[in-house]
Amino acid sequence: MNETGKGVDSSGCEYSESLLMAALMSLPVLLIATGLAVGLATESALDLLENLKSILKAPSVLLTDYLAVGGLGATLINAGACGLIGCLIMMALRIEVSGPFIAAIYTVIGFAFFGKNLFNIWPIFIGVMLYARVEGTPIRNYALVAMFGTTLAPLVSFITFGSWLTPALGAPLGIALGIGAGFVLPPLASHMLQFHDGYNIYNIGFTGGILAAFFIAVLRSFQFKFEPVRLLTSEYSGGLQVYFAAFFLLLIALGLWMSRSDLPGLRAAFARIHASSGRLISDFTTIGSHAAVFVNMGVMGLLATAFTILLGGAFNGPVIGGVLTVVGFAAFGKHLRNCLPILVGVFIASFFKTWEGGVTELVISGLFGTTLAPIAGHYGVLAGMLAGACHLSVVMNVGMLHGGINLYNNGFAGGFVAAFLAPIIDAFKR
Numbered sequence: 001m002n003e004t005g006k007g008v009d010s011s012g013c014e015y016s017e018s019l020l021m022a023a024l025m026s027l028p029v030l031l032i033a034t035g036l037a038v039g040l041a042t043e044s045a046l047d048l049l050e051n052l053k054s055i056l057k058a059p060s061v062l063l064t065d066y067l068a069v070g071g072l073g074a075t076l077i078n079a080g081a082c083g084l085i086g087c088l089i090m091m092a093l094r095i096e097v098s099g100p101f102i103a104a105i106y107t108v109i110g111f112a113f114f115g116k117n118l119f120n121i122w123p124i125f126i127g128v129m130l131y132a133r134v135e136g137t138p139i140r141n142y143a144l145v146a147m148f149g150t151t152l153a154p155l156v157s158f159i160t161f162g163s164w165l166t167p168a169l170g171a172p173l174g175i176a177l178g179i180g181a182g183f184v185l186p187p188l189a190s191h192m193l194q195f196h197d198g199y200n201i202y203n204i205g206f207t208g209g210i211l212a213a214f215f216i217a218v219l220r221s222f223q224f225k226f227e228p229v230r231l232l233t234s235e236y237s238g239g240l241q242v243y244f245a246a247f248f249l250l251l252i253a254l255g256l257w258m259s260r261s262d263l264p265g266l267r268a269a270f271a272r273i274h275a276s277s278g279r280l281i282s283d284f285t286t287i288g289s290h291a292a293v294f295v296n297m298g299v300m301g302l303l304a305t306a307f308t309i310l311l312g313g314a315f316n317g318p319v320i321g322g323v324l325t326v327v328g329f330a331a332f333g334k335h336l337r338n339c340l341p342i343l344v345g346v347f348i349a350s351f352f353k354t355w356e357g358g359v360t361e362l363v364i365s366g367l368f369g370t371t372l373a374p375i376a377g378h379y380g381v382l383a384g385m386l387a388g389a390c391h392l393s394v395v396m397n398v399g400m401l402h403g404g405i406n407l408y409n410n411g412f413a414g415g416f417v418a419a420f421l422a423p424i425i426d427a428f429k430r
Helices: 019-043 045-056 066-092 098-109 122-135 139-164 167-196 202-221 238-260 263-275 290-310 317-329 335-347 359-379 381-395 411-430
Strands: 006-007 014-016
Touching: 014 019, 014 139, 019 045, 019 066, 019 098, 019 238, 045 066, 045 122, 066 139, 066 167, 066 317, 098 139, 098 290, 122 167, 139 167, 139 202, 167 202, 167 411, 202 411, 238 263, 238 290, 238 317, 263 290, 290 317, 290 335, 290 359, 317 359, 335 359, 335 381, 359 381, 359 411, 381 411
Parallel strands: none
Antiparallel strands: 006 014
């Protein structure tokens, strides 16, 4: 930041931090406004509130589509409110808008369509903040872990509402376990990064999977049963496809508007982003520029939408979560060059493999499977296709380990795929 209250990105362009925060908050605010408009147009305020309560009381393990639980209006409000909370935390802690935090906000919003809600995210936040306090470290240093760490939010909801315990007993235990999970996430996350050497972008997903597997093993010994859930709806698919595609086009327009006086600079920044492998830690707001990042986010959103339509998938909660996560990480590691090989690998492998589930599982395996984009970015197209093909097999078989309480199941699977493939490819290269 300079003395005028503005920042200068790597392309030399000045930007207003307030403008960037407004751009980041645009999706949460839009979702809340749309949810209120749709909800109040189709049902009474009391019914809308009841639907929102249904979402808050859902056990929320994978795959629980909040569109099927509470309908369109309540789901949009929940997603927007969760994202807005993340933005307000950033503002309160004076955190600048960077690639990692853009990815975190969009991930929180995306998973608030099928697992995160206004009840179950808070214990994770509290646990991470307690860790920061015990360490004597500023809370802002762990804000990113807190946001991504809400991958374990279903642990809170399941113990409270989905177990054999009554809510009166389950709520204190669920909240306590959520706080405990948040407390141990920061030290675990830094160590787990070494396991896959940065080739799995969803590092907290891998960390959350390890931690969830531990919790599940202990809880199962106390007669807690974790059954697979597949609650999905395609009722709102068509309208939501148009809704989000329009927003992605607006992101592209925003990036172009921000660079209206320096389009050659925008092209250069966009080229630098696509020259990056995406391996952790790749902040595209510093590698390129904020304007180029917004363009990249819009382009990746359209790609994710096209991939979903190509495979015949519906825009339900999990798929929207996958699309928005791709968009968010287009600021922090993903671009066309390193994601397309992963998607192609998943698509080709789908013709030769069998898996439990349907088209939704295939679509989200591809979308979330772009967590392995750095493999394609670093080793090339064929390696990326191989990673995508392997990921489809692994992701369909690791969910049983964490019982569906780790929302970033693909990040968990991606950690194993990256740790397995990267050393082998290195050996062959040598």
